[in-house]
Amino acid sequence: MRIGLIRMKYSPYGGAEIFLERFINELKRRGHEIDVFSSDWPEAEGIRVHRIRTGGPRFLRPLIFAAGAARAVEKAQCDCVISLERTYCQDIYRAGDGCHREWLARKRAMASAPKRALISMNPLHAALLYLEARLFSSPRLKRVVANSRMVRDDIIRHYGLPKKRICVIYNGFDAPPPSTDGAGTRAGIRSRLGISEETVLLLFVGSGFERKGLIHAIRSLGLLRDKGDVRLLVIGKGATSGYSAEAKRLGVGDRVIFMGPVNGVFEYYGAADVFVLPTLYEPFSNACLEAMAAGLPVITSRANGVSEILTGAGYRASIDEAADTHGLASAIETLLDKDARAKASKAVREIASGFTIGRNVTEFLKLIEEVSTDA
Structure with missing residues (x-):
């Protein structure tokens, strides 16, 4: 199967990027073809990297990336596209960054009046909220993967998605062998x-x-x-x-x-x-x-x-x-x-020990099969 994965930026220390690297390695091990749509994802054997250009003011970059990703995904013709970003061209959205509307609500609740005003005036938040609303209303979106029940419930509360369209798949991790150094x-x-x-x-x-x-x-x-x-x-x-x-x-x-x-x-x-x-x-x-x-x-x-x-x-x-x-x-x-x-x-x-990368990928592949069957 040819699987497309969307992530705007790469950071060796970012939780989503670390998850995605592990996820990709397990998919490759199982024989799947991988396309990554990103502005700066590093080249690696067995991965097709599609460079999506971004630029301009910080608040515009997510919007520019989302538009560029949509064009690139259309050309690539993957069997299934999974996005880890607030984009609107995916079959499955993994809400690994949570629900931005919920995060803003929590942030405002803790902030002073001047800080609340600054939050409201920040154009980056407006851009992310626009993209979040658009992705959840996208006709292409078939399933949402939340990595906790908390995030699932946040999305239902703020955007009214039916519970049956949201699947909870917890993160996975395989511990490395003990250091001999x-x-x-x-x-x-x-x-x-x-x-x-x-x-x-x-x-x-x-x-x-x-x-x-x-x-x-x-x-x-x-x-x-x-x-x-x-x-x-x-x-x-x-x-x-x-x-x-x-x-x-x-x-x-x-x-x-x-x-x-x-x-x-x-x-x-x-x-x-x-x-x-x-x-x-x-x-x-x-x-x-x-x-x-x-x-x-x-x-x-x-x-x-x-x-x-x-x-x-x-x-x-x-x-x-x-x-x-x-x-x-x-x-x-x-x-x-x-x-x-x-x-x-x-x-x-x-x-x-019950939450491994293998378990995570197996649950994702089952979901991909469900999505393919529904289509």
Whole structure:
């Protein structure tokens, strides 16, 4: 089968791009032909890359890309087209970035009056809302894939799509083999960071610090400053000065380590003790699933779709609100005990083992067959 995949931009650290790379590799392994429609997706063996030109002001780029993708898709004649972008030329839309209308509603609810005005005047939001509305009303669209029930329900609430047209397929991840490089082991990484084995190391992974709730992770660390040697390692792209200042104000400036984006992040899961992601809105965090696969207990917010698979973890794995720093600190405190962490580690690893790339691709291929039959 010839399958087309649409993604505007490539980032080696982006969750959607990481998912798509894994998805493509599994499709290729199963013998399918792959076309990728993108402005900058890297060339790779066994993939036809169709370059879609974008340019101009930032708010116009999604509109220009959507129009260019529609023209390129029409020429390519794929058997099925899956888009990870707000475009209107696909058979299946994977809503991996969530529902933009819902994200804006949450963002406005937390913002001051001046910030709410700026949000309303931002032309990028207007462009994305236009594209989102257009894609959900597109006559070509046959199915929507949400990577959590939360996102499915957001789309139904805001756009009125029938529930039967939305399929929930959770993300998948296959854990790599343990590192044989001494520098990449738990002891090697902690030694390089100056972290003793007695320290409880919290890990935060993700770019887009505001949406992913880094400020709440830092404030919860402040509440734990008298609970022993607890530190926070932050991996991801973003400005750190404001967060460093807040950590210093709370008396934990020397307990927060900013690494920036890194390659080989999986090794850091093994070096940490607890993964924290008090996100404001996250359709389904790949980083959380990766941490679970590494046996790292995860604490996140209910605004993260991954919380749906953590309900049977046996410990407090989610908080109701991202800004509930006391709740987050309390949940972390229960895992300061080594035995409690070991029990939680076993539970999350077992949960993650059921969510593989193979399972994800199999569910997608079943959906493609359904779409083809309906046609």
